[in-house]
Amino acid sequence: MATFRKSPFPASQWLIRDFLAPSLIPRTSRTIRCLSTTSNSAAAVSPTEPSYEPQRRIPSSGEEAATSSAPLKKSLTQAQRDFLTSALRVNQAGELAATLIYKAQTPVVVAAHPHLRPLMKHMYDQEVSHFSTFNALVAKHRVRPTAMYPVWTVMATALGWGTALMGREAAMACTEAVETEIGSHYNEQVRYLLEMVENMEREGQDIGDELKTLVETIRRTRDEELEHLDHAVENDAKDAVPHTALVEFIRAGCRGAIWVSERV
Amino acid sequence: MQPLRRRLISSSRLYHSYDHPAPPAATFNQVETAILDASLPHIPTYGFTQTTLLRGARDAGYLDASTNIFPRGPFTLIHYHLVIQRLSLAKQSHILQRSNSNEQPLSIASKVKALTWARLMGNKDIVHRWQEALALMAQPTNVTTSVVELSSLADEIWFLSGDTSVDSSWYTKRASLSTIYASTEVFMTTDKSHGFEETRNFMDRRFSDAQNLGVALGSLNQWVGFTAHAGLNILRSKGIRL
Structure with a gap:
């Protein structure tokens, strides 16, 4: 709105624009602002200011708003820190493996099926960006990376190369298996984190941008992994011989690797 | 097994x-901290002994019997010293950030070196007593805490x-720094040179050894990768x- 005030438009035009403005604002923030009877500070300052702040915590009761002006900053519990530690560690290990699998698959698959080059490159690039995201998070939060790093490096490369040699369908079945496992794993993490955030919110704690961003990051990563799953199925992953055995074998391997990486 | 595992984790x-603020350190409570803090100035005179703890307890205004809250006795004092010195590294702002812009910020390697030296200088005043401490730290009941504390120091640096x-390399870096630090610390206990010059040279030699080894391994790795x-x-x- 500040830009409108500075703008040289006459008052009539101003009004028209102000009338149009609400349709541009997300519904939630608008409805809360209109219905709120508590002294929400954002609403109190300027009720017409259509600033988009979906992250702002609305006090659940007038009493709470009166007593706790600033949300509590409590330290994370041991269980929460344990969870975050193993979550970041296992995610980093998973993305390392995914990057290496695609890296090993790409030359072999592309040599036989050049039309898959853009798809392989697209999936590889996304994995690389996930890997660097989690690398940065692991370093920032001082989490110990998995001790099995060299083992996963060798195993993931062997898996990628081996399935690629078995043909395009097997390579895609490998992607299908890995992404199914990783997708459901990320899903569990998101569920746990949302539960944690909800509990903290109920206790009136400040969640902090750190956790919010983490949930967003994991969600986005999960969506992209599941997109790879779709690509794999579109590219005849189901035609791999023997499909069920191969997929189940790789999935069991993934579960084992996740179990180990969460611990060491 | 369970308590050891818990402690390690x-x-x-x-x-x-x-x-979110860090959870309160479970290692030392308020009374313990008060007594141990008051004990620190007595270490150069009485060493890492029960006497030092007793003096500390008296200075802090507690009864003589209160030293019984330390079942591990003098080792708690050593542990406290290690923790305090490790945490004080974060305050070494002259190493960590250069305030005036005409000075170039240090590279990671030189920061590691400078911080390791700063930590060694934390033992300066008590170095004539440090051999007692090393002996206590090497006892089977204490060795876990000592090793964990050493790895925490390497991680912190x-x-x-x-x-x-x-x-x-997360592991190899911490392992090599722990080795360098531990050997230099032992060397320092016998160093009589002015301003610990000999210790400084010893540490520099250890760092260049580690660097040479790292370069050699890196080249080997590169060669294998390239050939494959x-x-x-x-x-x-x-x-x-x-």
């Missing part, structure tokens, strides 16, 4: 939050220096599906 690297490697890739590509160029 609780002191090993856990998620470090920037939004690499983190403060701004190192962000999160692959296998080249071989694979030759086979591919011959039309073999690999």
Whole structure:
């Protein structure tokens, strides 16, 4: 709105624009602002200011708003820190493996099926960006990376190369298996984190941008992994011989690797 | 097994939050901290002994019997010294950030070196008593805590220096720094030179040894990788599906 005030438009035009403005604002923030009877500070300052702040915590009761002006900053519990530690560690290990699998698959698959080059490159690039995201998070939060790093490096490369040699369908079945496992794993993490955030919110704690961003990051990563799953199925992953055995074998391997990486 | 595992895990690297305050350190409570703090000035005179703890308790205004809250006796004092010195590294702002812009910020390697030296200088006043401490630290009941504390120190130094490697080198870096630090610390207990000059030279030699080893391993790794890739590509160029 500040830009409108500075703008040289006459008052009539101003009004028209102000009338149009609400349709541009997300519904939630608008409805809360209109219905709120508590002294929400954002609403109190300027009720017409259509600033988009979906992250702002609305006090659940007038009493709470009166007593706790600033949300509590409590330290994370041991269980929460344990969870975050193993979550970041296992995610980093998973993305390392995914990057290496695609890296090993790409030359072999592309040599036989050049039309898959853009798809392989697209999936590889996304994995690389996930890997660097989690690398940065692991370093920032001082989490110990998995001790099995060299083992996963060798195993993931062997898996990628081996399935690629078995043909395009097997390579895609490998992607299908890995992404199914990783997708459901990320899903569990998101569920746990949302539960944690909800509990903290109920206790009136400040969640902090750190956790919010983490949930967003994991969600986005999960969506992209599941997109790879779709690509794999579109590219005849189901035609791999023997499909069920191969997929189940790789999935069991993934579960084992996740179990180990969460611990060491 | 369970208590040992618990202890190892609780002191090993856990998620470090920037939004949320760190949980209160479970290692020392308020009374313990008061007594141990008051004991520190007595270490140069009485060493890492029960006497020092007793003097500390008296200075802090507690009864003589209150030293019974330390079942591990003088080792608690050593542990406290290690923790305090480790945490004080974060305040070494002249190493960590250069205030005036005409000075170049230090590289990670030189920050690691400078912080290691700063930590060694934390033992300066008590170095004539440090051999007693090393003997206590090496006792079977204490060795776990000592090793965990050493690895925490290495972790702290690499983190403060701004190192962000999160692959296998995370382990090798911490292991080599722990080795360098521990050997230099032992060397320092027998050093009589002015301003610990000999210790400084010893530490510099250890760091350059580690660096040479790292370079050699890195070159070997690179050579193996290159040869493997080249071989694979030759086979591919011959039309073999690999």
